[in-house]
Amino acid sequence: SEQGYGSSKTGFAPVGENHMHLSGNKQVTGEAIYVDDIPATIRDLYGALVFSTEAHAEIVSIEPTAALSLPGVVDFFTAKDIPGFNEIGPVIQDEPLFASPIVKCYGYPIGVVVAKSYEAAKEAARAIQTSISYKKLEPIF
Numbered sequence: 636s637e638q639g640y641g642s643s644k645t646g647f648a649p650v651g652e653n654h655m656h657l658s659g660n661k662q663v664t665g666e667a668i669y670v671d672d673i674p675a676t677i678r679d680l681y682g683a684l685v686f687s688t689e690a691h692a693e694i695v696s697i698e699p700t701a702a703l704s705l706p707g708v709v710d711f712f713t714a715k716d717i718p719g720f721n722e723i724g725p726v727i728q729d730e731p732l733f734a735s736p737i738v739k740c741y742g743y744p745i746g747v748v749v750a751k752s753y754e755a756a757k758e759a760a761r762a763i764q765t766s767i768s769y770k771k772l773e774p775i776f
Contacts, residue, residue, distance in 0.1 A: 680709060683756035685746045685763045687738040692769035694736050694745065702748065702762035707755035711763060713746035738769070 661667035699711045714721040714735035721735065722728040734743045748763065750756035 680749050680751065681753040681756045682747045682749050683753070683760035684744045685711075685748060685760045685767075687734060687741060687743045687745055688764060688767070689738055689769045689771060690741045691772045691774060692738045693772060694734065694738060695768040695770050697745070697763065697768075698766040699759075699763045701766065702759040705750075705755060705759050705762065707751040708759045709749045709751065711746055711748050711759070737772070 656662075658667055697713065702708060703711060712733075714731065714733040717732065720728065721732050722730060723732045724730050732744070733747075734745050738745070745767065746763070748756045748759040750759060
């Protein structure tokens with residue numbers, strides 16, 4: 636069978652009509668520009684998330700001082716640094732962007748390190764991850 640692409644008479648995409656994606660031509664011809672195609676500048680910063688190493692716990696303390704002193708590290712941000720709401724979601728914003736103060740699952744984002752290189756950001760994120768003190772909470776079954 637053959638698939639064709641025509642222009643819609645209505646401008647909408649009703650069921651049963653074929654419609655080409657707006658960026659389709661650029662993607663198939665190699666003309667599309669992606670983030671990795673853009674050359675880095677000296678002002679670029681890189682981020683690395685700091686993840687929870689506990690499944691259900693309260694964050695007692697985070698000590699980022701040693702990580703912030705590593706070469707190239709610019710800053711570390713947690714829920715406390717977000718002005719306004721720390722909630723995200725596609726329809727209902729009911730999920731914390733960064734865990735605070737309760738971690739609800741292993742690997743949940745606690746914060747983000749910003750640095751002048753990706754390698755520096757990852758190194759600092761690992762250092763901060765080991766500096767977090769938790770109070771384990773009773774499992775929920």
